[in-house]
Amino acid sequence: MSTFTDLAAEDSVYQPEDMELTCTTPPVSSPPKQSEVNGGSEQQTMRVYLRVRPFSKDERLNDEDQDCVVIENSQMVTLNAPKGSATLKNSDKSIHKFSFSQIFGPETSQAELYEDTVQSQMSDFLDGKNALIFSYGVTNAGKTFTIQGTQKDPGILPRVLDATFHHIGGDQYEGMDLKPYLRNDVQYLDPDQVKQERSAKAAIFASVKEEYDYLRGSDGSGSLPCSSTSLSYNQTVLTSDPTEADISQFALWVAFFEIYNECVYDLLQPSLCTKSKKRSALRVCDDGAGNAYVKDVRWINIQSLGEAYKLLQFGNKNRSAAATKMNQSSSRSHSIFSMKLLKIDRGAVKRMSEFSLCDLAGSERCNKTKTFGERLKEAGNINNSLLILGKCITALRNNQTERIKSSYIPFRESKLTKLFQAFFCGKGRASMIVNINQCASTYDETLHVMKFSAVAKQVVQMIPDKPLVSLAPCLVGRDGKPLVRNGMIDDQALESYLSEDELLDEEDEADMSLLPQNELVNMIDSLRTKLLAERRRNLVQEMEIRKEMGDAMIQQIMESEELHTRQIEELKERYQEKLEDTFEMYKDAIKEHAYQSAMNNLEDDYVPLDEFIAEQEKVEALRRKVSELEMRGASAVPSVDESCQTESPEVPEAEGNDRYKRLYKEKCAIEMMCEDKQQLILSLERRLMELSETLKKVRDGFLEKSADLEALQRKSDGEIAEKDLEIASLKAEVEKLKSPLQPKVKRGLLANIKEAVTSPRKGGSGRILRKTVKTVQH
């Protein structure tokens, strides 16, 4: 059974144990999907683009096209595990969904990709901000094609260079005396140094055969095959303010180096091409402000696209390209092309910005590529730096969520991440282009790449809305002291700068050649042991990480399955309820309809009593008529026969028959009518009986009520009689009471008073006295 996982919102993957360095990016509660402005700087999730390479002819012939990659829309892609893939064997998940900032299908042109991915970072670069683009993917997925392209179909890098020169226009700073120094500073060069710069540049150019047709332009400036006229650069973005352009000039310096087996090599070193000398590795140092830079890497000042191309060509020749089983020209190193654009105003550097484009080595694992010996070592180192890049990105993402405490971000564990650190920590904008092919044979590796990118997509970057103060370049001598004060060169500082030895930095090591040989051997042994232990630790960590990732994904799937089951149950219940309601509604409607029909029939059948009696009389009359006719018919037949035989030979026999038939038909019709009427009579009689019953019931009820009423009447009559008797007795009493008062009045008022005074205890007498008084007054 197929299941799928959406890894776009995948949760924490792992957390390194060590505590050494944490990123300066402030933690945010939840990574915002959209960009938002926060205290002058903008927070934005890292832009992660996906580019899907088209199939080659061979791949199609080898049945590599098994619909493993399906682009759902411009932001969603589905990976379907092909038969025989490890993913299908080791888990029952066969479908994985991933989301990206934008997805570019196999038909996407280089120009379209440039416009939709790099344009905004290009304008950042021209505005004095830093930018980084890196391509990530398995070998043969199209990383180099995306970054560099081909002679006929240039990639992002040549287009960025073209756009930069388009922006500079005629405002080129011709002097080569202002050169990038450390990571963010600018060094002032004396005339001798300028001479050296020019001769180094000339030496490189001399060894480059002009292979690119468009470099042989009449003016030698060179331009892309689809240069400015056809490239749809956003002119408003790339053209600087006219007033600013009037006084400002620009100088572009580029460096091209690679990280191979965890060593940094300069790709613009002339001796490399001769292969006579073993190339020396460069160190990645700290500039004292926490910014890593490649010490002694060559920065070349270029003044045209043609020159830029020559450098690119020269560097590419130096690039380690080792054959692997998968891709004969596979590049086994991470290559970084860096540009620094200096904006110079009347001899003073106003600002400097950096744009780095990194083509990472293939991310495949050793077993797949069947690498041995030196190749295995390469693969280990490549995987190690990519693993650390993955750790950094995951730790950054974890630190930006509240759930997990700020953890160590292992930027310093690899050269690559040391150099990327500034971009990830608010000093520029980084974006990633994930390259994949659609081949069934590389499905497992491609899935791994996609999981990595799902984490990267959640990293939030702080993007300064204006060039950072700390990035404003300062003109320095070798000791790092400023050479320019108030717009004038400080002679004293210049003097000391010219006389001092090269600055030693913290990473400078002791001279190993002074140690005795056996000590050196011991040291090598112990270092080897340490290295092995470290590798083992890394391996264990990687396995743990993978296990954790797997567990987290399983957990997520189980949770989402549970949720879906619950939702389905709820839906089922809701539909059941709805169904029952609808059923009840129909039942009611049917009942209502039946009742209405019954009522209508009743109304239709209802016949008033008078009409019924009249009908009955009519029927009776008809019946009588029928029997009369029958009788007549019976008597008529022999008479007709007789008349036929005797009386009237002229009346034809047929006429008599016809008459009989007619009469018989009439009789039948009348009988049918009678039948109908009989039915009607029966139904009416039934109705009549019903009505009589109802009437009887009503009458009974009425009689009952009347009896009650009579009883009540009798009762009330009795009560009235009683009351009358009571009233009569009361009246009699009143009369009785009235009668003894008469003689007292006759005795006179005075006698009464006396009696009252002499017998005060007799209340009744007192009352009588008052009554007497009243009576007197009246």
Ligand SMILES: Nc1ncnc2c1ncn2[C@@H]1O[C@H](COP(=O)(O)OP(=O)(O)OP(=O)(O)O)[C@@H](O)[C@H]1O
């Ligand atoms: N979008 C594309 N359209 C046409 N061809 C492409 C595209 N992408 C890559 N290719 C071709 O596929 C092949 C492999 O591409 P590329 O060398 O860029 O892969 P890669 O990922 O850089 O490999 P490696 O890691 O080994 O350097 C090349 O022949 C390239 O021309």
